[in-house]
Amino acid sequence: MILSPVKKWKLQRLTAIILIPLLVWFLYSFLILVYKDYSSAIDFFDNKLNSILFLFFIVFVALHSKIGVGEIIEDYIHSPSLKKFLNTVALIYSILMPLIGIISVFYIIIV
């Protein structure tokens, strides 16, 4: 997906605004789960609202971080071949991570 710099700038701010409440929700409700038992964690995802919020969270994080990391690479990496390589790594990471997350959440809900 190739976006113009202006569109990237706008999308970065839009995803940032959306992520404010999602990150507050995540820090507040998700971190509590870390030290609770297995069944509490499963119950968390059996609640549809939690699952939906979590899926939105990971998709927007992936989008926001892909654009952000692209900016960092653009500013600090000067070798064109290394730049291309790092951008490819970032692209794969930003697609693979939410994809694995989505599959795992669906697996938790169904099984």
Added chain:
Amino acid sequence: MNKETAPLSPHIQIYKWQFSSLLSITHRMTAVINIIAFGLIILWVVFLSLGPELFIIFQNFLSSFIGKFLLIGFTWSFCYHLLNGIRHLAWDFGYGYEMKTANISGAAVLLLSFIFTTLIWVTI
């Protein structure tokens, strides 16, 4: 565009370190840390989907000293990036450019990031 003539902003080494630039580079460093934390979150969900035995192994790791250190660090990193991100959004909408305002909001971001991290970990 010709590489030799393409405009470039000065590299970071030539700038004098200031409170504002320190906060700015921290924003980028926390961005990268958050991306690593994101990987850990996904890994957590993967382990959860694989059943209780594997979930407990992962949880034991998170309960260890290294695990706790990582989680507290990631919490602070998220808090900082969230708060400083709001500061950046205010600038994007044209607010808070005054030198004094920018310094105060920067100090507030730093202070609140530590307060929020403490509050979260005290309630957990």
